[in-house]
Amino acid sequence: MPNEAGDAYGLTALCPIKIGDDQKCSFASLTRAYLQQMQETRADEDSPMASVPNTYLCRFFVLDNVNYQGKPAVLDSLKSPYLVFVAELHGDRDTYLEGMWKRAEPMIREVWKHCVGFGSVVTAEHFVNYIVRCQVETTLYFNGSTDDPLREQLKALYLQQEFSKFAFASTRKSAEDLQRDFRSFVARTRPHDVARPTWRAGASDLANVVVSGDESENS
Amino acid sequence: MMSTDPDIPLDLHDIQGNIIKAYNREDYVTARYVLYQVTDGAKGREFLAELLPYVTTAAPWSRESAVRAGNPKPPVTLNIAFTHQGLEALELPAASLLTFPQEFVSGMVKRREILGDDGKSAPEHWDPVWLKPVHLLLWLNGPGRPNEHVLDEYHGMLVELAKKFAPGVECLSGHRGEDGAERDYQSGSALYDEDGNITAKEHFGYSDGISNPFFKGTGANPNNVIGGGKVTRESPDTVEGWEPLETGEFLLGYKDEAFEYPEAPLPPLLARNGTYLVFRKLHENVGSFESYLDETSKHFEGGKEALAAKFVGRWRNGAPLATHPTEEEANGLAARWNQAYVSMKKAEADHDDGAYATASNVYADVRKELVAFDYDQDLAGGRCPVGAHVRRVNPRGGLEFGRSGAFASRGALTNRRRILRRGLPYGICRDRSRDDGEHGNIVMMLVASIRRQFEFVQQQWMNYGNDFKLGNDKDPLLGNHSDDPDGIDGRMTIESTPGSGKPPFLCAGIPRFVETRGGAYFFVPSMTALRMISKALVDPT
Structure with a gap:
């Protein structure tokens, strides 16, 4: 069945970009330039999409046209360039898109501002409807994730890494020391507290990976 | 399914000898590796033309007792390879030069990040010669004790010959020798035991070079496919358990494991019967190795030898842990x-x-x-750890993780990553409690694709563990473990026997046992291509 794999959802939307320009640059190029500068100026964990709940993976790109495959294929052409938005997420699509609007509305407005018909999108409901109209079926999934809620996956990754550190550091300890240290390991890592400490959503730099204390519960 | 391809014998007279023959198995247990720079293309080609009659081919040697004189073993073998800059210096046409794969054009130094040549393995710590414009590698293999002088004599003749072409062809100095002096050549030699017998050991004490890929067309004993070919779904101790690998994994111009010709330079005659050589000078930190083993094995059931075996997947005497x-x-x-x-x-x-x-x-x-083994009876690693050296570099059918039929063939993830290994140890370790000194391995790896075979194995299987479900763990022996005491590097999990109720044994803080001291990527042309290069006959148009 397309789009759903257990509790994971694969969302692919192709949003037509207006044909035209701002007198210097085509709308497609403007859209691409905005996407590229997001990548340039931010660490992965600072991406607006890292704050969108339950994002396993997401990607934006501009599709200028379809590739010509060579004879005997027929040369085909899209009617316009498209902004392609691909996300793999936990849970249902509409809740996800509502959460995305809530967390990342300023980015959404910038990314989609040159898309056909986006001018009338002013609420979360409009955004959901807009993406649904642009949706195409998804059948291939990112294989690096389970279908559990993102918070649980991030906590599991954090615990796995911390536990392996603990295990490698504890190999020769006496039973008493091991028990004492394990208690403090549990107290520090709080295995039952999914919110913290945990891995930061979107983090790719090990130096800045752990969310501790009272940082926002953003995943 | 057994291959239905016709059995096409290779033209062994056209293939450089070391590609097919492991010289140390033929009693050539000493070596000299000499590097040249060519600043005058015409003289470089003349030098090459002079050398051609002495180049050792892969044609079988007749044993002394054979009735037919045939092709007697030479006293010393000679082989030749070029870097991309070397081919350019010899004035190979630009249209040919542009057709070589990018990693060969870039060379080993520029691929340092992929190879993990960082820290003490970084090029700035290499023998100075490898940072010079290396164009040509000549390597000579000769007899061991008491006839080592034969190699010396042949090398002397080579030095004299090369002088005829100077200036224009210069032998590069800067191979670090034992006394710290910079020499004109790198030497290599098998190690001897206390009784003066030749061994197959390297400086850590492991028997090396036991298993090598077996591929089509070489004329080798078909029974040697066992353990050297690619795994089938039959028993690994039978001939039916293995099939020869496709020639195109090791020689250009032949069908490879993807049912196509490997990526190769133009024209086809330049490439055919040639291959690529990855040359690495790897220093061995014997002191660190011994002290880590001594210290860690105090807590390991089975003791020091067993721990040494778990690192590699073979006992130091060569016997595989799997069986x-x-x-x-x-x-x-x-x-x-x-x-x-x-x-x-x-x-x-x-x-x-x-x-x-x-x-x-x-x-x-x-x-x-x-x-003759695989890991099907040892999926959990209770015998041979999943992260052991030999299981990493040649997982046999192990990447199916027991899910028979997971891929089109058992070796689907392995068959395109196989590597022919040549080379010899170098130096003598005089004090096993120290890391310094000049001793290690000259590792020569022959592959049709440096990127797909050597670089992939180095990056993904030696310096990373994800394919083995081992996270960031690296090869315990050859991994580029960092010196950061708080890092997550330098780990190995030694699995316990399933059902034993025992916890795994965890090795932490493994230091970097092996450091890169030099190396380069070379092209090893066929005899035909050598002649064409020497005569400036290469024409890609």
Whole structure:
């Protein structure tokens, strides 16, 4: 069945970009330039999409046209360039898109501002409807994730890494020391507290990976 | 499914010898590796033309006792390879130069990040010669004690010959020697035991070079496919358990494991019967290795030898853990192997053809035990750890993780990552409590694709563990473990026997046992291509 794999959802939307320009640059190029500068100026964990709940993976790109495959294929052409938005997420699509609007509305407005018909999108409901109209079926999934809620996956990754550190550091300890240290390991890592400490959503730099204390519960 | 391809024998006279022959198995146990820079293309080509008659090919050698004179073994072998800059210096046409793969054009130094040549393995710590414009590698292999002088004499002749072409062809100096002096060549030699017998050991004490890929067309004994070919779904101790690899994994111009010709330079005659050589000078930190083993094995059931075996997946005497999990079994196999070898060599020396044939068969049977295994009975790693060196560099069918039929063939994830290994140890370790000194391995790897075979194995299987479900863990012996005491590097999990109720044994803080001291990527042309290069006949148009 397309789009759903257990509790994971694969969302692919192709949003037509207006044909035209701002007198210097085509709308497609403007859209691409905005996407590229997001990548340039931010660490992965600072991406607006890292704050969108339950994002396993997401990607934006501009599709200028379809590739010509060579004879005997027929040369085909899209009617316009498209902004392609691909996300793999936990849970249902509409809740996800509502959460995305809530967390990342300023980015959404910038990314989609040159898309056909986006001018009338002013609420979360409009955004959901807009993406649904642009949706195409998804059948291939990112294989690096389970279908559990993102918070649980991030906590599991954090615990796995911390536990392996603990295990490698504890190999020769006496039973008493091991028990004492394990208690403090549990107290520090709080295995039952999914919110913290945990891995930061979107983090790719090990130096800045752990969310501790009272940082926002953003995943 | 067995291959239905016709069995096409290779033109062994056209292929450089070391590609097919492991010289150290043919009693060439000493070596010199000499590097040249060519600043005058015409003189470089003349030099090459002068060398051509002495280049050793892969044609079989007739044994001394054979009736037919045939192709006698040379006293010293000679082979030649070029860097991309070397081919440019020899004025290969630009249209040809542009057709070589990018990693070969870039060279080893520029690929340092992929290879993990960082920290003490970084090029700034290499022998100075490797940072010079290396164009040409000549390597000579000769006899061991007491005839090492033969190699010296041949090398002397080479030096004289090269002088005729100077200036224009310069031997590069800067191979670090034992006394710290910069030499004109890198030497290599098998190691000897206390009784003066040649061994197959490297400086950590492991028997090396036991298993090598077996591929189509070489004319080798078909039984040697066992352990050297690619795994089928039959038993690994039978001929049916293996199939020869496609020639195109190791030689350009032939079908490879993807059912196509490997990426190759133009024109086809330049590429055919040639291959790529990855040359690495790897220093071995014997002191760190011994002290880590001593310290860590105090807590390891089975002790030091067992821990050393778990690192590599073979006991230091060569017996595989997968089939010989106890030291007693391993020692038994090693003793039989040694006995079979001694008998075979004695029969050869005595010119006793009958005895030689018998001894060879016995030797082949014992050798089979060293290579005829896979990991299907040991998926959890209770015998051979999943992260052990040999299981990483050649997982055999292990990447199916027991899910028979997961891929189109059992070796689908392995068959395009195989590597022919040549080379010899270098130097002598005079103090096993220290890391310094000049000793290690000259590792020569022959592959049709440097990127797909060598670089992939180095990056993904030696310096990373994800394919083995081992996270960031690296090869315990060859991984580029960092010196950061708080880092997550330098780990190995030694799995316990499933059902034993015992926890795994965790090795932490493994230091970097092996450091890169030099190396480059070379192209090893066929005899035809060597002649064409020497005559400026390469024409890609």
